[in-house]
Amino acid sequence: xxVNYSQAPNQLVSAANGIDYAYRETGxxxxxxxxxxxFRGNLDNWDPALVDALASTRRVxxxxxxxxxxxxxxxxxxxxxMAHDAVAFLTAMDLGQVDLLGFSIGSxxxxxxxxxxxxxxxxxILASPAPQGAAxxxxxxxxVIGAVGTPxxxxxxxxxxxxxxxxxxxxxxxxxLQRMYARTEDRDQATNWATREAQYDAVCRWGIPxxxxxQRLGAIEMPVFVANGDSDPMILPHYSxxxxxxIPQARVKVYPDxxxxxxxxxxxxxxxxxxxxxxxxx
Amino acid sequence: xxVNYSQAPNQLVSAANGIDYAYRETGxxxxxxxxxxxFRGNLDNWDPALVDALASTRRVxxxxxxxxxxxxxxxxxxxxxMAHDAVAFLTAMDLGQVDLLGFSIGSxxxxxxxxxxxxxxxxxILASPAPQGAAxxxxxxxxVIGAVGTPxxxxxxxxxxxxxxxxxxxxxxxxxLQRMYARTEDRDQATNWATREAQYDAVCRWGIPxxxxxQRLGAIEMPVFVANGDSDPMILPHYSxxxxxxIPQARVKVYPDxxxxxxxxxxxxxxxxxxxxxxxxx
Numbered sequence: 059x060x061v062n063y064s065q066a067p068n069q070l071v072s073a074a075n076g077i078d079y080a081y082r083e084t085g086x087x088x089x090x091x092x093x094x095x096x097f098r099g100n101l102d103n104w105d106p107a108l109v110d111a112l113a114s115t116r117r118v119x120x121x122x123x124x125x126x127x128x129x130x131x132x133x134x135x136x137x138x139x140m141a142h143d144a145v146a147f148l149t150a151m152d153l154g155q156v157d158l159l160g161f162s163i164g165s166x167x168x169x170x171x172x173x174x175x176x177x178x179x180x181x182x183i184l185a186s187p188a189p190q191g192a193a194x195x196x197x198x199x200x201x202v203i204g205a206v207g208t209p210x211x212x213x214x215x216x217x218x219x220x221x222x223x224x225x226x227x228x229x230x231x232x233x234x235l236q237r238m239y240a241r242t243e244d245r246d247q248a249t250n251w252a253t254r255e256a257q258y259d260a261v262c263r264w265g266i267p268x269x270x271x272x273q274r275l276g277a278i279e280m281p282v283f284v285a286n287g288d289s290d291p292m293i294l295p296h297y298s299x300x301x302x303x304x305i306p307q308a309r310v311k312v313y314p315d316x317x318x319x320x321x322x323x324x325x326x327x328x329x330x331x332x333x334x335x336x337x338x339x340x
Numbered sequence: 341x342x343v344n345y346s347q348a349p350n351q352l353v354s355a356a357n358g359i360d361y362a363y364r365e366t367g368x369x370x371x372x373x374x375x376x377x378x379f380r381g382n383l384d385n386w387d388p389a390l391v392d393a394l395a396s397t398r399r400v401x402x403x404x405x406x407x408x409x410x411x412x413x414x415x416x417x418x419x420x421x422m423a424h425d426a427v428a429f430l431t432a433m434d435l436g437q438v439d440l441l442g443f444s445i446g447s448x449x450x451x452x453x454x455x456x457x458x459x460x461x462x463x464x465i466l467a468s469p470a471p472q473g474a475a476x477x478x479x480x481x482x483x484v485i486g487a488v489g490t491p492x493x494x495x496x497x498x499x500x501x502x503x504x505x506x507x508x509x510x511x512x513x514x515x516x517l518q519r520m521y522a523r524t525e526d527r528d529q530a531t532n533w534a535t536r537e538a539q540y541d542a543v544c545r546w547g548i549p550x551x552x553x554x555q556r557l558g559a560i561e562m563p564v565f566v567a568n569g570d571s572d573p574m575i576l577p578h579y580s581x582x583x584x585x586x587i588p589q590a591r592v593k594v595y596p597d598x599x600x601x602x603x604x605x606x607x608x609x610x611x612x613x614x615x616x617x618x619x620x621x622x
Contacts, residue, residue: 303579
């Protein structure tokens with residue numbers, strides 16, 4: 059029996075690219091599930107309730123990509139380089155074929171890995187995702203980047219993007235924050251301003267309108283599960299439909315009364331859907 | 341109180357293009373809902389239960405496009421010309437702005453009208469639809485065209501495409517067929533082989549892979565409701581997601597245990613969803 063995510067120690071692995079990657083892991087299983095984090099997030103920004111639910115049936119590995127949080131190196135300003143850096147981590151960990159869950163900008167990185175190194179991904183989960191080049195997403199809406207793009211983001215600003223205005227969603231958001239901040243020792247290093255700047259450059263580049271790039275997704279042949287909250291102000295759910303329309307074998311689910319952080323708000327239900335998808339032997 | 345659809349008389353209207361269009365109408369309301377029929381379908385192939393449910397709150401007009409069933413003229417072999425012919429009918433009827441429900445190939449025509457003459461459409465419903473140029477839909481699957489593309493299609497072949505293999509869906513299919521065949525007098529003229537050939541040419545043309553054409557849908561600015569059965573073998577539901585991904589304001593619903601004829605199988609629920617969409621004053 060492994061420790062819960064909130065007790066999992068910070069670990070470091072040295073990769074061939076010279077980066078020391080910070081990571082935590084919990085759970086046991088043959089094919090690891092690797093998590094790719096959201097904009098400005100580090101290891102402490104995964105809701106332990108979600109990670110533990112996922113880890114009840116499998117090994118789960120969270121890590122900081124190059125330059126992020128407790129990892130060394132510099133955060134690159136392209137999703138392509140982030141994918142390259144993530145593959146270097148997976149290689150250093152000798153994980154073999156993995157399942158990949160990419161959340162927000164992490165979903166961009168996951169798509170890029172799926173296109174550049176498809177052989178290492180068994181099944182792919184894209185949470186609050188968007189495809190490169192889709193119209194209407196060149197940078198986030200002013201109120202969104204105004205909330206989560208400032209030097210110091212408040213819990214209220216975080217809640218306004220990751221949760222809806224309903225009482226139940228806000229309550230779920232408060233509880234998720236409490237779980238994320240319950241760990242007081244051995245916390246990860248905070249992400250810095252250079253990471254914020256580079257990641258948002260990458261987000262803006264990803265959103266440069268280019269209809270022809272949408273066609274790339276037709277090359278993704280592994281099983282894909284696309285998921286989003288129905289009220290996500292950061293990455294609108296219609297991009298989830300677009301992904302599911304461009305990846306013929308993708309399944310898609312849009313969760314009610316939830317926003318960018320639907321997977322934290324609905325951690326039990328989402329983990330169950332992920333488990334059903336990953337365990338599907340079709 | 342108007343007559344039910346099954347008692348509505350066949351009528352003719354002469355349009356400026358020289359075509360006499362066959363149509364039926366029922367219900368009352370300010371903005372008419374006009375129906376665009378599926379491959380090889382005529383006025384008798386609308387399930388009266390669906391039309392009557394729609395007509396409980398509004399005027400509903402079904403018609404045969406040029407060359408189809410009881411209408412004069414020749415069935416064209418392009419969706420573009422079908423849209424042109426449909427606009428000629430709408431003009432001849434002096435309907436003003438309408439709501440449009442396009443089913444299957446009718447959804448192709450509806451999209452084309454929305455792009456060519458957006459001013460005449462208030463709200464748009466696309467049932468079992470697909471966008472022009474999407475990958476993987478150059479003609480229907482061999483078992484589908486083998487079932488519904490033969491000179492004489494049997495009820496069993498129809499059921500195999502329009503309904504699923506579940507007992508409840510098959511039962512619903514039998515009941516829909518009974519409703520459609522209950523009318524014995526004043527039936528519409530059967531569609532002929534020339535219509536079948538021309539319509540399938542148009543279907544194949546619509547499915548010529550051309551990724552750049554998907555971008556056209558971004559020009560559709562009216563409210564759109566996209567709907568399909570989750571097990572449609574003729575036009576796969578992932579094309580509904582693609583439509584909803586390319587038309588940002590579109591809402592989408594995929595109905596459980598239903599196929600190409602989901603709107604007949606689930607006539608009450610679908611009509612309620614259509615009513616909610618059409619009555620939405622957002």
